[in-house]
Structure formats: C-alpha cells, structure tokens
Amino acid sequence: MANASLSATPRTGVGKGVARSLRREGRIPGVVYGRARAPLALSLDARELERLLGHINAETTVIDLAVDGGNTRTLIREIQRHPLQRNVIHVDFYELVAGEKVTVHVPIVLVGTAAGVRLSGGVMSQVLQELECTVDPANIPNRIEFDVTEVTIGHSVHVSDLQIPDGVEVGNDPGETVMIVAAPKEEVAAAPVAEEAEAAVAEPELIRKTKPEEEEGEK
Numbered sequence: 001m002a003n004a005s006l007s008a009t010p011r012t013g014v015g016k017g018v019a020r021s022l023r024r025e026g027r028i029p030g031v032v033y034g035r036a037r038a039p040l041a042l043s044l045d046a047r048e049l050e051r052l053l054g055h056i057n058a059e060t061t062v063i064d065l066a067v068d069g070g071n072t073r074t075l076i077r078e079i080q081r082h083p084l085q086r087n088v089i090h091v092d093f094y095e096l097v098a099g100e101k102v103t104v105h106v107p108i109v110l111v112g113t114a115a116g117v118r119l120s121g122g123v124m125s126q127v128l129q130e131l132e133c134t135v136d137p138a139n140i141p142n143r144i145e146f147d148v149t150e151v152t153i154g155h156s157v158h159v160s161d162l163q164i165p166d167g168v169e170v171g172n173d174p175g176e177t178v179m180i181v182a183a184p185k186e187e188v189a190a191a192p193v194a195e196e197a198e199a200a201v202a203e204p205e206l207i208r209k210t211k212p213e214e215e216e217g218e219k
Contacts, residue, residue, distance in 0.1 A: 001060075001062060001137070001138060001139060001140045001141075001142070002056060002057065002060060002061040002062070002140075002142050003061065003062050003063075003064065004052055004056050004061050004062075004063055004064070005063070005064045005066065006044065006048065006049065006052055006063050006064070006065055006066070007044075007045070007048070007065075007066045007067075008030065008032075008042040008043065008044045008065055008066065008067050009042065009043050009044075009067070009068070010040060010041065010042060010043075010067060010068060011029065011041045011042060011043040012041070013041075014041055019089070019090070022043055023046070023089065026045065026046050026047065027043045027044060027045060027046055028043070028044045028045075028046045028049055028088055028089065028090065028091060029041070029042070029043060029044075029089075029090050030042040030043070030044050030090060030091040030092065030093065031092055031093070032065060032067070032072060032074060032092075032093040032094075032095055033092070033093075033094060033095065034094055034095030034096070034097065035097065035100070036095065036097050037095055040067070042067065042093075044091065046087075046088070049088060049091065050087070050088060053079070053088070057107065057142065057143075058076045058079060059075075059076070059104055059105050059106070059107075059130075060104050060105075060106055060107075060140050060141070060142055061075075061076075062074070062075060062096065062137055062140070063075065063076060063093065065093060072093075072095055073095070073096040073137065074093040074094055074095050074096060075093070075094050075096060075102060075104065075137070076091060076092070076093060076094075077092045077093065077094045078090075078091070078092040079091050079092075096137045099136075100137075101134050101135060101136055101137075101169075102134070102135065102136075102137055102140075103132060103133065103134045103171070104132075104133055104135070104140055105130040105131065105132055105133070106130055106131050106133045106140070106141050106142075106143060106144055107129065107130050107143050107144070108126070108128060108129060108130055108131060108143070108144050108145075108146065108162070108178060109143045109144070109145045109146075110124075110126055110145075110146055110148050110179060111145050111146065111147045111148065111149075112147050112148050112149035113148070113149060114148045114149065114150075114151040114152070114181045115149060115150055115151060115152050116151060116152045116153035116154070116155070116181035117181060118149075119152075120152070120153050120183075120184075121184045122152075122153040122181045122182060122183055122184060123181070123182050123183075123184060123185075124148070124151075124179060124180070124181045124182075125179060125180055125181075125182065126178065126179045127177045127178060127179060127180065128159070128172070128176060128177065128178045128179075131144055131159070131162070131164075131170055131171075131172055132170065132171035132172055133168050133169065133170055133171070134168075134169040134171065135167060135168045135169065136167060139165065139166075139167045139168065141165050141168060144162055144163075144164070145163075146161070146162055146163075146178065146179075148179065148181075151179070151181050152181065153181050153182070153183050154181070154182070154183065155180070155181060156177050156178075156179060156180035156181070157177070157178045157179045157180075158174065158175055158176060158177055158178060159172045159173065159174050159175070159176045159178060160174035160175065161178070162178065
C-alpha cells in the first residue's frame with residue numbers, strides 16, 4: 001500500500017463563481033465524503049496537489065488529508081481536469097473507515113520480454129490495463145505484476161493466470177484476456193509491375209470508309 005500526505009482547508013462558499021475565484025488564487029476546490037460523515041467542501045493548494053499527482057498512482061494511494069488540525073485517511077475518487085488545458089479543476093476524496101473494504105482499480109504491469117517477441121518476432125499486446133479489486137485499504141496493492149518471458153506466439157495470459165495477493169477480491173472475469181502474443185503480420189508483397197510496365201495499347205487506327213457517292217465520283 002502506498003501512502004501520501006496532503007493539506008486542505010474547509011471552504012464555505014460553493015458554486016461555479018466560488019470555484020473560479022479559488023482557481024485564480026492558485027487553489028483547487030474539492031470535497032471529502034464518506035459513509036460515516038457529511039460531505040465537507042475543501043480548498044487545496046494547486047501546486048501542492050499537482051506535485052503530488054505527478055508521482056503517485058491516485059487510484060491506489062491512501063492520502064492522509066490534513067484538515068483543520070485533524071487527519072483523515074482518504075482515497076481520491078475523482079479528478080476533474082480542464083478539457084483543453086488538462087489542469088485539475090476539482091477533486092473528490094473518499095474517507096476510509098477501519099474494517100470497510102473499498103473497490104479500486106489496480107494497474108497490471110507486464111515484466112520482461114515475451115519469448116514469442118524475443119525469439120520469433122511476434123507482437124505483444126496488453127489488452128487489460130488494470131484489475132477491479134475489492135480490498136481492505138491497508139492491503140491495497142500498488143500493482144499486479146506478471147512475468148511474460150515464457151509466453152510464446154499464439155499464447156495469451158488471462159486474469160486467472162495472475163498472482164493475486166491474499167485478501168484481494170478480483171471483480172474481473174477469470175477468463176478475461178490480459179495480454180496476447182500474435183504472429184508478425186506478413187509483409188504484403190509488392191504488386192508485380194510487369195503489366196503496368198507494358199506499353200499502353202494504342203487505339204486502333206480509324207480507317208475512314210469511302211462513302212458510296214465518293215466511290216461513284218471516283219469511277
């Protein structure tokens with residue numbers, strides 16, 4: 001499990017106007033909610049938040065959120081970004097409760113180079129990027145790794161092949177494909193150019209047939 005810390009301050013104003021004012025001041029609006037508490041509107045330092053998001057996996061990192069001298073263990077549930085500038089414009093935190101399991105999406109990391117790629121020139125494709133896992137917050141895995149070095153051409157890896165840590169319940173279908181090594185695509189041979197190189201067939205010469213009256217005049 002990965003942990004990180006972040007500070008926030010409560011805010012009383014809500015709405016688009018308040019949110020725009022906060023952003024002009026270099027702050028980001030947010031909210032923390034949970035089953036055991038009423039939602040609390042927050043204000044966060046934009047630089048501190050962006051710096052944090054730059055080096056964590058937001059989906060699986062437990063955030064110790066410091067608010068008004070208190071500490072709350074949370075998970076980031078949603079990050080809203082500007083559609084063009086891609087900067088964060090709002091963030092939602094979910095408060096964790098001891099003994100309550102949470103559902104998170106854990107990244108799948110493929111390790112090594114598949115034999116089918118290394119020895120036979122195959123093409124490896126990762127079909128599934130993450131697993132849906134239900135787990136106690138204290139046991140959230142940072143990633144699920146799988147060593148692909150023995151996978152040959154025409155073979156695939158499925159969810160059932162992954163080593164899942166104890167205490168983690170996977171929501172994906174066991175038969176779902178994680179990765180596959182396919183045979184290399186055959187190079188399409190260049191089309192023969194012999195026919196194209198042949199001289200164009202000349203149009204047949206039009207032989208003008210003598211009109212009957214002309215033929216008579218020549219007699």
